Amino acid sequence: MSAENILEVQNVSKTYKSAGTALRVLSNIDFSIPRGSTVAITGPSGSGKTTLLGLCAGLDRASAGSVILNKVKLDQLNENELAAIRNNHVGFIFQNFQLMPTLTALENVMVPMELRREKNVTQRAMELLAKVGLSDRAQHYPIQLSGGEQQRVSLARAFSNKPDILFADEPTGNLDGETSEKIQQLLFELNREAGTTLIIVTHDLELAAHTSRIIKLKAGTIQSDLYV
Numbered sequence: 415m416s417a418e419n420i421l422e423v424q425n426v427s428k429t430y431k432s433a434g435t436a437l438r439v440l441s442n443i444d445f446s447i448p449r450g451s452t453v454a455i456t457g458p459s460g461s462g463k464t465t466l467l468g469l470c471a472g473l474d475r476a477s478a479g480s481v482i483l484n485k486v487k488l489d490q491l492n493e494n495e496l497a498a499i500r501n502n503h504v505g506f507i508f509q510n511f512q513l514m515p516t517l518t519a520l521e522n523v524m525v526p527m528e529l530r531r532e533k534n535v536t537q538r539a540m541e542l543l544a545k546v547g548l549s550d551r552a553q554h555y556p557i558q559l560s561g562g563e564q565q566r567v568s569l570a571r572a573f574s575n576k577p578d579i580l581f582a583d584e585p586t587g588n589l590d591g592e593t594s595e596k597i598q599q600l601l602f603e604l605n606r607e608a609g610t611t612l613i614i615v616t617h618d619l620e621l622a623a624h625t626s627r628i629i630k631l632k633a634g635t636i637q638s639d640l641y642v
C-alpha cells in the first residue's frame with residue numbers, strides 16, 4: 415500500500431445474516447484515503463454509510479475484502495488488538511454524542527488519555543474544553559448540557575488522543591441549524607489545527623461541501639467519488 419494512504423478499503427462487502435436470511439448491505443467497495451484528507455460519505459438512508467464507517471473504524475468486520483488502517487490489516491486482528499488500534503489511532507464523533515452519563519464533561523474528555531496512560535491528563539482535558547468554549551462547564555454531567563454543548567464535549571474527547579483519523583457519523587444530525595453551523599466550524603477548525611484525516615458520514619450537503627472529496631453510496635455500492 416502507499417505510505418501516503420491512512421485508509422485503504424479493498425473490495426469490501428458486508429452481509430448481515432439473521433433468521434436464515436442474508437442481507438447484502440455493501441458490495442465490492444474500493445477506495446483509498448490519503449493522510450490528512452477530509453472526506454464526506456453521503457447517500458440515501460439505508461445505503462450503507464454507517465456500516466461502511468464501522469468497518470473502516472474497526473468497530474465491525476467485513477464479510478469479504480480488506481480494510482487497512484494506518485498500514486495494519488484489520489481483518490486478521492482479534493478484539494483486543496482492534497480496541498488498541500481504535501484507542502491509539504482513531505477518534506469518533508456520533509450523532510447522539512455517546513458521552514458517558516455518569517462522568518462529568520472533564521472526565522469524559524480525560525477517558526481516552528487515561529486509557530493511554532498519558533501524563534497531565536486533567537490539564538490537557540481542561541485545555542481542550544477551553545478550546546471548545548466549555549471551561550465553565552467542566553464539572554457538569556451530560557444531562558446538564560444542551561445537545562450542542564454535549565457535541566462540543568465529544569469533539570474535545572475525539573481530539574484528546576491526537577487521532578490519526580477521525581470518524582464522524584452525522585455529527586450535526588441532532589442539532590438545530592445555528593448550533594449545527596457552530597459545531598461544523600469547530601470541527602473543521604480543530605481538524606485543521608491537528609492535521610487529522612477526517613471522514614464524515616452525513617446527509618447534510620452543506621457539511622459535505624466543506625470536505626475535499628465526496629463519496630456517494632447507493633444501495634451498498636459507490637455511485638460517485640468526486641473531488642470538490
Ligand SMILES: Nc1ncnc2c1ncn2[C@@H]1O[C@H](COP(=O)(O)OP(=O)(O)OP(=O)(O)O)[C@@H](O)[C@H]1O
Binds near residue numbers: 431432437461464466
Ligand atoms: N446489525 C444489522 N443487522 C441487519 N441489518 C442491518 C444491521 N445494521 C444495518 N443493517 C441494514 O443495513 C442497511 C444499511 O444500514 P446503514 O445504517 O449502514 O445505512 P445508512 O446509509 O447509514 O442509513 P441512515 O442514513 O438511515 O443512517 C440497512 O438496510 C440496515 O437495515
